[in-house]
Structures are given as C-alpha cells and as structure tokens.
Amino acid sequence: MSEIKCPSCDVLLPSGDLRDGWCGACGKKVPMFVYHQAHLSGPKETGLPSAVREAPPVVAQLDPEEKPPIWQIACIGVAVIGIAIVIVRALM
Numbered sequence: 159m160s161e162i163k164c165p166s167c168d169v170l171l172p173s174g175d176l177r178d179g180w181c182g183a184c185g186k187k188v189p190m191f192v193y194h195q196a197h198l199s200g201p202k203e204t205g206l207p208s209a210v211r212e213a214p215p216v217v218a219q220l221d222p223e224e225k226p227p228i229w230q231i232a233c234i235g236v237a238v239i240g241i242a243i244v245i246v247r248a249l250m
C-alpha cells in the first residue's frame with residue numbers, strides 16, 4: 159500500500175484513519191481526492207466521526223467498594239440516636 163499523507167498536516171495517514179476518513183493527527187476530514195490519488199475507495203460513510211462511533215456504551219458502573227453517601231450515614235446516625243433515646247427513656 160502506498161503512503162498517503164494528510165493534505166492538511168502532512169502526517170502519514172495510518173490505514174485506520176483512512177478507513178474512518180478522518181486524520182487522527184489534525185482531526186480534519188480526509189478529502190476524497192486523496193483517496194482518488196491513492197486509487198482507494200473512500201471511507202465508509204456513517205455520518206459520525208470515528209470517535210463517536212467507537213465510543214463505548216455508557217454503562218453506570220457502581221463501585222462495590224464505594225462508601226455510602228454522607229446523607230445516608232447521617233440518616234442512620236439520627237435513627238441510631240433516636241432508638242438510643244427511646245431505650246434510655248424506657249429504662250428510666
């Protein structure tokens with residue numbers, strides 16, 4: 159495969175960038191004439207730049223080691239103190 163350079167920034171375009179149609183170095187779209195000069199077919203048009211297409215799906219990842227939020231601790235503390243007061247009053 160012949161070496162193809164980005165006309166915008168003159169960086170050698172890797173095959174991945176050519177497939178996507180976007181220059182990874184300058185972020186500009188690789189013009190069609192570059193493909194024609196290299197006798198290549200153009201990029202597969204999906205309407206989205208590669209960064210958007212290849213972005214992983216947003217999944218809410220809960221860390222099992224994560225501590226509960228401060229308001230939860232405060233609620234538990236208030237409940238424990240309330241129960242303690244009720245017990246102390248019942249004993250007196």
Ligand SMILES: [Zn+2]
Binds near residue numbers: 168
């Ligand atoms: Zn470029």
